[in-house]
Amino acid sequence: MIYRENGQFKTSYRADQQIFPILQDRWVIAAFILASFILVPMLASDYMFRAILIPFVIMSLAALGVNILVGYCGQISLGSGAFMAVGAYGAYNIIMRIDGMPLVPAILLGGLCATVFGMIFGLPSLRVKGLYLAVATLAAQFFADWMFLRIKWFTLNTPSGSVAISNLQVFGFPIESAHAKYVFCLAFLVVMALLAKNLVRSAIGREWMAIRDMDVAAAVIGIRPMYAKLTAFAVSSFIVGVSGALWAFVYLGAWEPAAFSVDMSFRLLFMVIIGGMGSIVGSFYGAAFITVLPIFLSQALPAVGAAFGVTISTAGITHAEFMIFGALIVWFLIVEPHGLAKLWSIGKQKLRLWPFPH
Amino acid sequence: MGFFLETLMGGLMTGMLYSLVALGFVLIFKASGVFNFAQGAMVLFAALAMARFAEWLPKWLGFQNPILANVLAFIAAGLVMFAVAWLIEKLVLRHLVNQEGATLLMATLGITYFLDGVGQSIFGNDIYKIDVGMPKDPTIVLESTFQGGVLLSKEDMIAAVIAAALVGLLTLFFQKTSTGRALRAVADDHQAAQSIGIPLNRIWVIVWCVAGVVALVAGIIWGSKLGVQFSLATVALRALPVVILGGLTSVPGAIIGGLIIGVGEKLSEVYIGPMVGGGIEIWFAYMLALLVLLVRPQGLFGEKIIDRV
Numbered sequence: 001m002i003y004r005e006n007g008q009f010k011t012s013y014r015a016d017q018q019i020f021p022i023l024q025d026r027w028v029i030a031a032f033i034l035a036s037f038i039l040v041p042m043l044a045s046d047y048m049f050r051a052i053l054i055p056f057v058i059m060s061l062a063a064l065g066v067n068i069l070v071g072y073c074g075q076i077s078l079g080s081g082a083f084m085a086v087g088a089y090g091a092y093n094i095i096m097r098i099d100g101m102p103l104v105p106a107i108l109l110g111g112l113c114a115t116v117f118g119m120i121f122g123l124p125s126l127r128v129k130g131l132y133l134a135v136a137t138l139a140a141q142f143f144a145d146w147m148f149l150r151i152k153w154f155t156l157n158t159p160s161g162s163v164a165i166s167n168l169q170v171f172g173f174p175i176e177s178a179h180a181k182y183v184f185c186l187a188f189l190v191v192m193a194l195l196a197k198n199l200v201r202s203a204i205g206r207e208w209m210a211i212r213d214m215d216v217a218a219a220v221i222g223i224r225p226m227y228a229k230l231t232a233f234a235v236s237s238f239i240v241g242v243s244g245a246l247w248a249f250v251y252l253g254a255w256e257p258a259a260f261s262v263d264m265s266f267r268l269l270f271m272v273i274i275g276g277m278g279s280i281v282g283s284f285y286g287a288a289f290i291t292v293l294p295i296f297l298s299q300a301l302p303a304v305g306a307a308f309g310v311t312i313s314t315a316g317i318t319h320a321e322f323m324i325f326g327a328l329i330v331w332f333l334i335v336e337p338h339g340l341a342k343l344w345s346i347g348k349q350k351l352r353l354w355p356f357p358h
Numbered sequence: 359m360g361f362f363l364e365t366l367m368g369g370l371m372t373g374m375l376y377s378l379v380a381l382g383f384v385l386i387f388k389a390s391g392v393f394n395f396a397q398g399a400m401v402l403f404a405a406l407a408m409a410r411f412a413e414w415l416p417k418w419l420g421f422q423n424p425i426l427a428n429v430l431a432f433i434a435a436g437l438v439m440f441a442v443a444w445l446i447e448k449l450v451l452r453h454l455v456n457q458e459g460a461t462l463l464m465a466t467l468g469i470t471y472f473l474d475g476v477g478q479s480i481f482g483n484d485i486y487k488i489d490v491g492m493p494k495d496p497t498i499v500l501e502s503t504f505q506g507g508v509l510l511s512k513e514d515m516i517a518a519v520i521a522a523a524l525v526g527l528l529t530l531f532f533q534k535t536s537t538g539r540a541l542r543a544v545a546d547d548h549q550a551a552q553s554i555g556i557p558l559n560r561i562w563v564i565v566w567c568v569a570g571v572v573a574l575v576a577g578i579i580w581g582s583k584l585g586v587q588f589s590l591a592t593v594a595l596r597a598l599p600v601v602i603l604g605g606l607t608s609v610p611g612a613i614i615g616g617l618i619i620g621v622g623e624k625l626s627e628v629y630i631g632p633m634v635g636g637g638i639e640i641w642f643a644y645m646l647a648l649l650v651l652l653v654r655p656q657g658l659f660g661e662k663i664i665d666r667v
Contacts, residue, residue, distance in 0.1 A: 076460050124648055128655045130459055131393040135602045136651060138595070139644035150635035216665045262595070266467065273464055319479040326472025333465045334453040 003351040019197055033190060041179050049178035056291045057185040058246045063271040063283035064189075064196055065239030070269065071277035072200055073232035074212030075125050079137035080240055080268040082121075082144035085260035087114040087241025088248035089154050092163055096156055103170050107188075107245040114241020115234045117144075122233030126226050129215065141262050148257040164254035181250045188246060192239055197280045199235065208232050209278070240268075270325060274332055276341025285340035294321050365624050371514030373620020375583075378521045378576040379597035380604070380612040382569045385528065387606045389541035389565040391548065392451070393459060395466040398594020399473035400570060403442065405577030405586045406477050407435040409486035424489070432574070439570030442473070447562045455558060456548050474591060483588065488581040517579045521613075524575065528568075529609050541565060545607070596640065599647035605660025615658065619643045 003024050010016040020026045044053060066080045091110025095101045121140035125133050148154050155163050168175040175184050199205050207228040210218035219225050248255045267290055275286020298317050305312040312320075336342055350357075379401060386394040394400075411431035416422060419430075450465055532538040543551040544561050552558050577586070580593055597616075604615025623639040631638050656662055 074460070076463065124651060128651045131463055131606065132602055132651060132655065132657075134393075134460075134463060135598050136644075136648050138598065139641060139648050142595075142641040142644055146637055146641050150637055152635075266471075269464070269467070315483055316479060319475040319483075322471045322475030323479070324475075326468045326470065326475060329468030329471065330450050330465050333461055333468065334450070337461065 003348070005352065019201070036186060037183060041182060046178050049182050051295060052291060053182050054178065054185060054251050056288055057182065057189050058243050058251055059271065059287035059291055060284045061189050061192060061246065062240050062243035062268055063275060063287045064193060064280065065236045065243060066268045067272045067277065067280070067283045068196060068200070068239065069232050069236035070272050071279065072205060072212060073208040073229060075229060075232060076130070076134040077137045078134050078262070078265050078269065079121065079140035081260040081262060081264035082140040083114045083118050083237040083240040084244025084247060084264065085144045085148055085257060086117040087111055087244030088255065088260065089148055090114065090241065091245035091249065092165060093154060095165070103168055107242055107249070110245040111238045111242035114244065115238045118233045118237025119230055122230055125229045125233065138262070141265055145257050145261065162254055162256035165249050166253065168249060175250070185246050185250055188242060192242070193280060196239065200280065204228070204231060270329060273329055274339055276339030277337070279338065279341035281344065282339050282341030285344070289340065293324065297321055297324070365628050366621060369621035369624030370617055371518060371620070372624065373617040374514070374518040374521050375579060376597045376600045376620055377613045377616030378517070378524070378572070378579065379593055380600040380616055381525065381528070381609065382572045382576065383597065383601045384606060384609055384612045385572060386565055386569045387545070388532070388609070389545050390562055391459060391545045392462045392466065393606070394569065395463060396469040396473060397569065397573060398591040399470040400439070400442070400573035401577040401580065401593060402588070402591040403473050403477040404435055404439050404570065404574035405488065405581035405590055406481040406486070407438045408432060408574065408578055409488045409581060409586045410481045411435055412488070435574055436571060439574055440567050443566030443570045444563055446566055447559060451562050452559060478588065486586040488578055488586060513583065520575065520579065524572065525609060525613055532609065537564065596643065599643040602657055603647040603650050605657030607661050608657070608659035611657060611659030619646065622646050
């Protein structure tokens with residue numbers, strides 16, 4: 001009834017090519033962004049910020065980056081954690097080595113480091129693909145794990161190997177409170193998400209999708225596989241690198257290489273699968289799901305156990321989390337390979353036609 | 359020279375064990391076109407089952423004989439692996455027939471997590487011992503004196519013999535039996551194999567059962583060497599470069615790849631490691647595999663992939 005596009009006539013190509021063609025969508029998105037900048041900080045508690053909102057925002061950004069590579073360009077990557085690590089350590093080195101380096105450029109430069117790293121490890125994608133590539137990207141993961149653990153130069157020769165950063169500030173505003181941290185990360189997310197959304201609608205995004213769907217056919221119609229794959233690696237690892245820098249600087253504060261282990265890579269891939277491969281908004285759903293599920297389980301499982309007179313240990317919760325993740329991955333792949341985002345768009349499609357089914 | 363030989367032999371022995379895990383990967387890929395990321399989880403699961411059954415069965419049935427306990431535990435763990443294979447086919451693969459390799463890969467990632475969770479919640483998450491009795495003590499080494507004495511691990515040698523025997527059997531199975539031929543047909547093209555009347559579901563169950571048994575053997579050997587614990591699942595990550603180095607579709611490739619990786623890993627760790635800070639074995643194996651892939655994208659012994667539009 002309300003969600004309907006009739007009466008909205010497009011009289012120019014510009015109007016026809018908008019990101020959100022339906023007026024209601026535009027309003028809702030604008031309202032949503034405003035609310036998340038203004039309303040959410042007013043309502044959320046400190047715990048909400050630290051446990052859910054900040055990780056969710058940063059993970060969304062990371063999932064967005066992975067989605068560009070895996071979902072849009074079809075290059076399965078199990079090394080996303082490495083790109084996050086390179087972003088984090090790159091930004092750390094830049095901000096510590098250059099006097100008076102402001103925070104935002106440092107984070108972006110960290111992203112650039114990840115871009116270079118990602119492109120180097122993306123090179124094999126020109127020769128190998130699919131399953132072989134998935135394993136090849138693990139090389140990036142283990143190399144990064146080792147590099148930041150063993151080469152002392154990257155950690156400024158700290159004896160413990162863990163690094164810390166404090167007194168973050170932007171234009172003189174300190175980013176210390178949970179509120180400020182949230183808004184800071186959200187700003188990155190909104191800008192990058194809009195850029196990414198536009199990028200995947202552009203010529204280059206369509207090249208990525210052509211390569212994903214069938215690379216040989218894409219090459220035949222004149223798409224350069226090398227260019228398409230390497231740009232996908234570059235853009236993806238830039239976004240992932242930025243999110244890594246944010247994860248380290250804003251969320252963790254002090255970290256060591258284990259924070260970006262292969263487990264992180266798997267989690268990022270799961271976010272993309274559950275949220276929806278090849279969908280920008282799906283990255284948000286996936287990140288929300290993976291961030292909230294463990295917290296939900298740690299609250300709900302002991303309660304359920306108590307109802308049946310069983311005590312569930314923390315290890316039990318971890319195992320349950322493993323099982324539920326695994327089962328969900330398989331379930332989504334079988335039932336809805338396009339993830340939560342597809343369910344969302346089916347719902348929207350039904351609303352557009354409501355009350356008629358066709 | 360003695361030291362070099364020792365490192366070399368150590369590498370060869372470890373390589374043999376990698377091959378054993380890699381074999382599980384190759385087997386499933388060769389026979390069903392699924393890149394089974396869950397092989398590591400299956401190794402862990404099988405080893406956990408074996409270790410726990412060997413502990414539980416004497417208690418339940420009331421006997422003391424350790425050999426009987428091990429034999430019964432082996433059978434029980436084997437049955438559990440058959441059940442796992444059957445369930446995986448029933449619940450996962452059956453619904454993903456004719457899907458792309460990438461989708462199947464991600465499905466096995468899901469299976470990995472699920473198996474890890476289930477295995478640890480049923481069998482517990484401490485460190486367990488598997489004591490099969492054959493090499494008595496994992497640390498016993500045999501000192502034979504040639505060229506200044508080379509230390510060899512007896513246990514590794516037995517493992518190598520078992521691995522070689524398994525490979526021989528499997529190669530025969532693939533090459534000489536009609537089931538083996540059916541397996542290869544399925545790997546080539548699900549649809550075509552189905553259309554000539556090969557029962558896809560049964561083939562998948564068979565393959566995963568065999569892979570389960572290979573996982574069990576690998577799990578027992580690794581488990582009696584290192585103890586059964588969660589880190590055993592990471593052995594699969596060490597075996598992955600072996601698979602891509604040797605080629606996904608080649609059983610001999612898995613063996614030779616394993617030996618190359620095992621030796622390369624040890625030699626690089628000993629001779630290059632100290633120069634760059636040590637701990638390079640794991641990424642060295644991957645880099646080696648990557649370099650080979652750049653030259654031969656299908657691995658050393660893999661079949662050449664030809665794409666058609």
